[in-house]
Amino acid sequence: WLLTAIATVPNLFVGSLQYDPRIYSCTFAQTVSSYYTISVVVIHFLIPLLVVSYCYMRIWVLVIQVKHRVKPDHRTRLRPSDLRNFITMFVVFVLFAICWAPLNLIGLAVAIDPTRVGPRIPEWLFVVSYFMAYFNSCLNAIIYGLLNRNFRNEYKRIVTSVWVTRLFVTETSRAATDGRSMRSKQSPPPPLNNNESVRDRANKE
Template sequence: MSGDGNCSELVSSVAERPASPELTMALATVLIFTIVVDIVGNVLVIISVFKNRKLRNAGNIFVVSLSVADLVVAVYPYPVILFAIFQHGWKLGDIHCQVSGFLMGLSVIGSVFNITAIAINRYCYICHSFKYDKLYSHRNTTCYLCLTWVLTVVAIVPNFFVGSLQYDPRVYSCTFAQTVSSYYTIAVVVVHFLVPIGVVSYCYLRIWILVIQVKRRVKPDESKLKPSDLRNFLTMFVVFVLFAVCWGPLNFIGLAVAINPLAVAPKIPEWLFIMSYFMAYFNSCLNAVIYGVLNQNFRREYKRILMSLWSPRLFFSGIISNIKRLSMCHLSFAGHA
C-alpha cells in the first residue's frame, strides 16, 4: 500500500479540473430533481407517521429518523453544491465547505445506521416476536434512536482531524477525499458501509429463511406473521437494496483507490467517478417514493395529506387534534406510571 504522503499529492493531480459542461448540467439536473422530491417526499413521511395511528410504532420511529437524515442534505449541502455549479467553482469559503461536508457525512452515515437499526428492529419483530415488546419499549426505543445518532456524530468527527473533508471540483462538492489517507479510507468503507451492510444482510436473510419455513410449513408459525408484516418487511428490504446499489459504487471506488492509490486513482474514468456521485446523491429522495409505492398505509396517508392541502383549515385542524390526542395519551400514561 502506498504512503499517505503520495495520497495527498493525488488530491490535486486527480481532481484538478471540473467536470465537462455536459456532466455538470446533468449533475445540476439530478440535484434539482432530488432536492424537490427529497423535501416533499420526506416531509410527507414524517407527517404521515405523526397523523396515522397505524403508522405510529417503534419501527417507524427509525423510518422518521431516516427521513430526517435524508432531509439534511436537501436543506443545505445540495443547494450549496448547486450554487457552486452555477458559480463555476466554490465561492463560499472554507467554513461553508467544512459545514457542508460535515452535514453530508451526517446524512450518509445517519442513513446507513438508521437502515441498520430498521433491519434489526424488523428482525426482532418477526424472528423474536414474543420478546419484541420488551426489547422495543418506549424507553428502549428512545435509547436506540439516541445511540444511532450519537454513533453517527462520533463516526464523522475524525474527518476534521484527518483533513478529509475537501472540495472536489469534479462534483462541485465539499466531500470525503478518498486519497487523503489510505488507512482511514479503508476504515471508513469497512465501518461505515461494509459492516452495516453485513448486519442488515444477516437480519434480512434470517427473516427470509423464517418466512420460507412458515410458508412451506417446515416450522410452526410462532412469529404469527401477518400479510401486512411481510409487506412492511419487503418495503424496508427494498430501501436497503437501493441504498446498497446507490452507495456501493462510490464506496468500492474509494476502497480500490485506498488499496493502491498511485495505480488506481489515475485510471478511474471521470464519468464513472461522477456517475457514482449521481447515484449516491439521488438515493436521498428514493425512500419516500418506495414507501408510497409498496406500503398501503403510507400511500393512503400521502393522498389524505395532499388532498387536505386544498383545504388548509382541515389540514391544520387535523394536526391540532393529533397533538391533543398525543398529549392526553402521555398524561394518561403518566397517571398510571
C-alpha cells in the same frame, strides 16, 4: 444522530473534507489517507452491509418456513402487514447497497493502490457514483410511498382532486368566454349618427 456526529470527528484531524470541483461541493477526499479511507469503507459500509445481509437472510428463512409449514402454528403466525413491512425494508436496504456500493468500492480501490488505480478511474464514473449515493436519500420516500397502501390511496385522491379542480376551472373559463362571445354577437348594432341617417333618407327618396 450521536453515531453520525462521532463518525465525523476523525475528519477534523485527518483533513479529509475538501472541495471537489467535479461535484461542486465539499466532500470526503479519498486520496488524503489510504488507511483512513479503507477504515471508513470497512466500518461504515462493508461491515454494516454484511451484518444487515445476514439478518435479512435469517428473516427470509423464517418467512419461508412459516409460509410452507404443514401444520400451522398459531404462536408464529405471519400477518400480511408484517410481510409487507418486511418487504418494504428489504427493498430499501437493497437500493441502499446498490446506490452506495460504487462510491465505496471506488474509494476502496483507490485507497489500496492510489498510483495505479486512481488515474484509471474516469471522472464521469466518480461523478455518477457520487450522485447515486445522494439519490438514495430521495428513493427512500418513493419506496415507502409505492409500497404503502394508505399512501397510494391518498396520492390518488390528491391527484384526482387536483385534476377535477383544474378541469372545473378550465370549463368555467371556457363557458365564460363563450358567453361573452355570444353576447357580443347578439348585441344590437350601434345607432347611426345624424350624417348617416340623412344620407340613408336621401338615398331612399
